[in-house]
Amino acid sequence: MNAFSVVTFVHAAGYVATVTLLLHRPLWRRWLSVFVPAGRMALTNYLTQTIVCLAIFYSFGAGLIGRTGPTAGLAIALALYATQMLGSRIWLSHFRMGPFEWIWRSATYGRLQPLLGATLEMPKPLPAPYVR
Numbered sequence: 001m002n003a004f005s006v007v008t009f010v011h012a013a014g015y016v017a018t019v020t021l022l023l024h025r026p027l028w029r030r031w032l033s034v035f036v037p038a039g040r041m042a043l044t045n046y047l048t049q050t051i052v053c054l055a056i057f058y059s060f061g062a063g064l065i066g067r068t069g070p071t072a073g074l075a076i077a078l079a080l081y082a083t084q085m086l087g088s089r090i091w092l093s094h095f096r097m098g099p100f101e102w103i104w105r106s107a108t109y110g111r112l113q114p115l116l117g118a119t120l121e122m123p124k125p126l127p128a129p130y131v132r
Contacts, residue, residue, distance in 0.1 A: 037088035038081075044098030045084045052080060 022028040038045055055061035056076065068076070091098060096117050097105065105113045 034085065037092045038085045040092060041084075041088045041098030041101060043104060044100040045088065047100055048084065049080060 019032070023032060057063070057065040088098070095102075095115050097113075097115065102113060102115050
């Protein structure tokens with residue numbers, strides 16, 4: 001493992017620790033709750049993002065690879081993620097999980113899992129006596 005890998009790991013661990021600690025604060029919990037639906041549909045969003053980006057950037061789609069700068073790339077990424085956040089919230093207001101999560105879970109358990117019924121609650125944090 002080289003030094004770059006160690007720095008990258010420590011940096012990622014810092015982000016995880018920061019978000020975890022912030023989730024124990026009511027104000028931050030409310031602000032971060034907008035990401036819950038997208039996180040509950042992570043597999044569906046990942047696959048959708050892959051398909052959309054393939055269509056945008058590769059030759060069988062719009063062919064924009066190498067023709068967009070960092071600003072345009074960031075704008076595309078933010079627009080796609082915002083769309084996914086909204087789409088996830090709408091989907092989960094009708095269904096228990098995303099379509100690919102449902103397929104994955106049904107295959108894992110060997111029987112079709114219930115899909116109907118919305119559950120858009122933010123999970124409760126574990127008690128942390130060191131957080132005021």
